[in-house]
């Protein structure tokens with residue numbers, strides 16, 4: 604039946620002159636083809652960066668209890684897993700180590716050992732000829748006996764002394780074949796120092812993705828289980844170097860500095876609670892901008908799905924599309940492989 608409009612004229616002086624709206628927002632939503640046609644944002648496999656964990660032992664896969672579905676791979680198993688990611692079209696993996704506690708010390712000296720597990724993993728991926736970008740963190744937390752990202756004097760995290768070590772760490776990673784260095788430590792001036800160091804050593808093509816706006820967050824808990832720094836850090840706080848969740852202008856200053864120092868790409872971390880920062884960074888600088896959907900975000904969605912409280916398939920895709928809507932060019936997500944499979948299946 605055609606619409607006839609209201610039987611009585613509205614008494615509301617604000618009401619439009621016609622009884623029913625001529626603009627009907629629901630018209631474009633009626634059919635699947637139309638919804639696809641008017642979609643403003645899309646998630647594709649090219650948007651995904653897969654963070655992976657590697658350990659030095661022979662056990663192919665050691666589960667991370669607080670991240671169901673995520674494992675720490677042996678080097679061999681990692682090469683296999685990264686090969687699968689590449690076959691799915693995922694452009695890049697980010698490699699994180701679980702370091703043997705016996706190798707940890709206050710200086711994080713294993714971080715600058717060319718034969719440490721990160722470098723061995725990168726060399727193995729490259730030796731296998733897998734066509735995928737490999738990113739490595741510059742930060743000491745998986746390697747230090749105190750679980751902090753830098754060197755300490757008393758309770759203080761030393762800035763400039765730490766930066767010198769980060770440069771050496773970046774160089775051995777680049778030497779191993781790492782394509783992108785991602786300083787995640789939040790020391791001041793480290794991007795410029797690493798850029799200078801890489802260039803001087805003939806690694807001018809190695810890119811830098813700066814963890815530019817990294818917040819001091821409770822959402823990193825499960826990651827610290829995965830890399831074994833939860834016990835070393837204990838109740839230690841990273842508030843003196845990571846950003847306060849209260850701040851947004853400060854994120855703009857952080858990003859501006861990292862870009863001025865030579866960052867090729869910038870990252871906001873964590874992800875979902877910081878979408879406003881992603882949007883502001885993208886609008887302000889118009890540079891390649893990434894978000895990290897961190898371990899705690901993964902754990903929340905997984906746990907709710909396992910309990911049947913949320914439809915996992917649906918909320919995972921929705922959460923990732925949210926990053927695109929906020930302006931991110933890509934997302935680091937532990938869901939990368941399963942999402943890539945789903946995207947491929949259509």
Ligand SMILES: NCC(=O)CCC(=O)O
Nearest residue numbers: 787822823826897898899
């Ligand atoms: N530098 C890498 C991280 O700290 C990751 C944090 C997380 O996934 O919770």
Ligand SMILES: [Mg+2]
Nearest residue numbers: 789790791857
């Ligand atoms: Mg900074």
